[in-house]
Amino acid sequence: MEIxxxxxxxxxxxxxxxxxxxxxxxxxxxxxxxALLGYLFALPWILGLVIFWGGPILASFYFSFTEYAVLxxxxxxxxxxxxxxxxxxxxxxxxxxxxxxxxxxxxxxxxIGSLVLAILLNQKLKGTNIFRTIFFIPHLIPAVALAVLxxxxxxxxxxxxxxxxxxxxxxxxxxxxxxxxxxxxxxxxINVWAALGGNTMLIxxxxxxxxxxxxxxxxxxxxxxxxSKFRHxxxxxxxxxxxxxxILAIIASLKVFTTAWVATQGGPAYATWFFALHIYNQxxxxxxxxxxxxxxxxxxxxxxxFTLFQLWSSKRWVHYEGGxx
Amino acid sequence: xAQLSTSIPQQRDSGGxxxxxxxxxxxxxxxxxxxxxxxxxxxxxxxLKTPAELFAFPPPLLPEVPQWQNYINLFFVPRIPVARWTLxxxxxxxxxxxxxxxxxxxxxxxxxxxxxxxRDILFMITLATIMLPAQVTLIPQFVLFHKxxxxxxxxxxxxxxxxxxxxxxxxxxxxxxxxxxRELDEAALIDGASHFxxxxxxxxxxxxxxxxxxxxITLIDSWSxxxxxxxxxxxxxxxxISIGLQFFKNYPDIGGEPTQHLLMAAxxxxxxxxxxxxxxxQRYFVQGIATSGLKG
Numbered sequence: 001m002e003i004x005x006x007x008x009x010x011x012x013x014x015x016x017x018x019x020x021x022x023x024x025x026x027x028x029x030x031x032x033x034x035a036l037l038g039y040l041f042a043l044p045w046i047l048g049l050v051i052f053w054g055g056p057i058l059a060s061f062y063f064s065f066t067e068y069a070v071l072x073x074x075x076x077x078x079x080x081x082x083x084x085x086x087x088x089x090x091x092x093x094x095x096x097x098x099x100x101x102x103x104x105x106x107x108x109x110x111x112i113g114s115l116v117l118a119i120l121l122n123q124k125l126k127g128t129n130i131f132r133t134i135f136f137i138p139h140l141i142p143a144v145a146l147a148v149l150x151x152x153x154x155x156x157x158x159x160x161x162x163x164x165x166x167x168x169x170x171x172x173x174x175x176x177x178x179x180x181x182x183x184x185x186x187x188x189x190i191n192v193w194a195a196l197g198g199n200t201m202l203i204x205x206x207x208x209x210x211x212x213x214x215x216x217x218x219x220x221x222x223x224x225x226x227x228s229k230f231r232h233x234x235x236x237x238x239x240x241x242x243x244x245x246x247i248l249a250i251i252a253s254l255k256v257f258t259t260a261w262v263a264t265q266g267g268p269a270y271a272t273w274f275f276a277l278h279i280y281n282q283x284x285x286x287x288x289x290x291x292x293x294x295x296x297x298x299x300x301x302x303x304x305x306f307t308l309f310q311l312w313s314s315k316r317w318v319h320y321e322g323g324x325x
Numbered sequence: 326x327a328q329l330s331t332s333i334p335q336q337r338d339s340g341g342x343x344x345x346x347x348x349x350x351x352x353x354x355x356x357x358x359x360x361x362x363x364x365x366x367x368x369x370x371x372x373l374k375t376p377a378e379l380f381a382f383p384p385p386l387l388p389e390v391p392q393w394q395n396y397i398n399l400f401f402v403p404r405i406p407v408a409r410w411t412l413x414x415x416x417x418x419x420x421x422x423x424x425x426x427x428x429x430x431x432x433x434x435x436x437x438x439x440x441x442x443x444r445d446i447l448f449m450i451t452l453a454t455i456m457l458p459a460q461v462t463l464i465p466q467f468v469l470f471h472k473x474x475x476x477x478x479x480x481x482x483x484x485x486x487x488x489x490x491x492x493x494x495x496x497x498x499x500x501x502x503x504x505x506x507r508e509l510d511e512a513a514l515i516d517g518a519s520h521f522x523x524x525x526x527x528x529x530x531x532x533x534x535x536x537x538x539x540x541x542i543t544l545i546d547s548w549s550x551x552x553x554x555x556x557x558x559x560x561x562x563x564x565x566i567s568i569g570l571q572f573f574k575n576y577p578d579i580g581g582e583p584t585q586h587l588l589m590a591a592x593x594x595x596x597x598x599x600x601x602x603x604x605x606x607q608r609y610f611v612q613g614i615a616t617s618g619l620k621g
Binding site for chain 1 (some may be wrong): 347350351353354357358360361362364365367368371379380382383384386428431432434435436438439440441442443444447450451454456457458459460461462463464465466467468469471485487488489495520524545548549551552555556566567568570571574585588589592595596599600603604607611614
C-alpha cells in the first residue's frame with residue numbers, strides 16, 4: 001500500500017515485531033509503524049467514544065435497574081423501574097401517546113412539505129437563492145428564541161395571529177398555546193414551521209439537483225407528463241435521500257423537547273408533556289436517575305425499532321444507482 | 326412539478342415576458358417567504374415598540390417611532406445580565422468549534438489514510454452514534470460531570486468536543502480527505518516528511534471548504550444548544566444566551582416595568598450571529614448539509 005516501505009530482511013523483522021504487527025494487522029515494520037500512528041491520530045475519538053458514549057451507555061443500562069439519586073450509591077432494584085413505568089406511572093402512557101401524535105403529524109408534513117419547497121426552489125427561477133435563505137431563517141433562530149417569539153405571536157388576546165383571524169370574522173379564535181385542547185397542535189405547528197425550510201429541504205434540494213437531465217429528456221420523448229415524470233423519475237432517483245430524511249425526522253420528532261419546554265413547560269394540564277419532558281423532569285428535577293435511565297432506554301428501544309424497520313422496509317422502495325433497487 | 330421548467334427553455338420565452346406559470350410560481354414563493362419571514366418581522370417590530378404599544382389593542386403592525394434605544398437598555402435590565410450571557414456563549418462556542426474542527430480532522434485523517442485493525446468497525450460505530458438518542462447518554466454524563474465537580478461550570482458544554490468533536494464532523498472530514506489524491510501524501514513521504522507534517526502542511530490547507538462547513542455547522546449548533554446548558558448551568562451569571570432567554574422569559578416585568586420588548590430585542594440579538602454566519606458561509610453550509618444526506 002504505502003510507497004516508501006523498505007524491503008527489510010523479512011524474517012528478522014517479523015520476529016522482532018511479530019506480536020505487535022499481528023495485533024495491529026500489519027505485515028512489515030513500516031506498516032506496523034503506520035498502523036500505530038493511525039491509532040494515535042484516532043486516539044481522541046477512541047477516548048471520546050469510551051468516556052462519553054460507551055461508558056455512559058453501559059452506565060445508563062445499569063442505572064435503569066437501580067434507584068439512584070446522584071448523591072449516594074445506586075441501589076439495585078431489578079426490573080422495578082420498568083414495571084413502574086408500564087403500570088404505575090400516570091404520565092407514562094399519555095406522554096408516549098402525545099409523542100406519537102406529534103410524530104404522526106410532524107413527520108409526513110415536514111417531509112412532504114420540505115420536498116414541495118425543494119421542488120419549488122429547483123425550478124431554476126431567478127432569485128431562488130434569496131427565497132432559499134428566507135425559508136431557512138427559522139432554522140437559524142435558536143430554538144429558545146423561536147419558542148419565545150411564538151408565545152407572543154400566538155398570544156390569545158394581543159397576538160397578531162388571533163387579531164388577523166378576528167379580522168377575517170373568526171369569532172372565537174383558539175387559545176393556542178394557552179388552551180388545554182389547542183396546546184398540543186400549536187406546538188406541532190411551530191415545529192413543522194421551523195422544520196420545513198431547514199436541513200431536510202436543503203438535502204432534498206441537493207438530491208433533486210443530482211438527478212441527471214437526460215432522464216427527464218428521455219421521459220419527455222416517451223411522452224411522460226409532469227406527474228408521471230415525478231413519480232417514475234424524480235421519486236426513485238431521490239429515494240435514498242427520502243429514507244435519510246425520514247429516519248432523521250422520526251428521531252427528531254420522538255425527542256421533541258425544547259419548543260414544548262420553553263413555550264408551555266409541558267402544560268397546560270400536561271397537554272404538551274412529551275416523553276422527552278417526562279425523562280427530563282424525572283432525572284433532573286426529581287433526581288430520579290435510575291427511573292429516568294429506564295425511561296431513556298424505553299425511548300431508545302422505540303427509536304431503534306423504528307429505524308431498523310425503516311431500513312428493512314426501505315429495500316422495497318429505495319432505489320440505489322449502480323445495483324440493488 | 327420538478328421538471329416543469331427543466332425541459333422548457335430557460336426563464337423567459339422569446340418575447341422576453343415571464344411565463345404565466347412562472348408568475349404563479351413567484352406568487353407561491355412570495356407567499357411562502359411571508360409565512361417564514363413574518364414571525365421574525367413581528368419580533369423585530371415588537372423589539373422596537375414602547376411599553377404602551379406592547380399592550381395596545383389592536384396590536385400595531387409597526388411602532389410609531391422605532392425605539393432603537395431598546396437595544397441599549399437591554400443590557401441594563403436588573404437581574405438580567407444579557408452582556409454576560411453573550412460573552413459566556415461566545416466563549417463556549419469558541420471552545421466547542423475549535424475543539425471540533427481540530428480533533429475531528431485529526432481523527433478523520435486517521436480513518437482516511439491509515440490501515441489498522443479495527444478501523445472499519447470503529448468507523449461503523451462512529452456512524453451508529455448518530456442514530457442513538459442523546460437521552461440515553463445524558464443522565465450518565467451528568468453523573469460523570471457531577472463526580473468531576475463540573476456542575477454549574479462551562480466544562481461539560483465544550484470539553485467533550487475536544488475528543489473528536491461529533492460523529493458527523495468526523496464523517497464529513499473523512500469523506501473530504503478521501504477525495505484528495507493519495508499521490509500528495511506519497512510524494513511528501515518520499516521527500517521525508519512525517520505523517521504529522523503531511524497532515525498539517527499538505528492535507529489540512531486543502532481541506533478549507535470542509536473545515537469551513539464543519540466550523541459553521543458546529544458554531545450554529547453550539548450557539549443554539551439549549552438542553553445541555555439547561556442541565557448543567559444553574560446560576561444566572563453562568564448562563565449562555567439560549568438558557569438566559571428562557572430565564573428572561575419568566576420575568577415579563579421587573580420592578581413594575583414591562584420588559585417584553587426587551588425580551589424580543591434579546592431574541593433578535595440571539596439570532597444575529599447565526600444568521601450572519603449563515604450569510605457569510607452559505608455556500609459551505611449548504612454543501613455540507615447536502616453531503617450529509619447524499620453520502621450518508
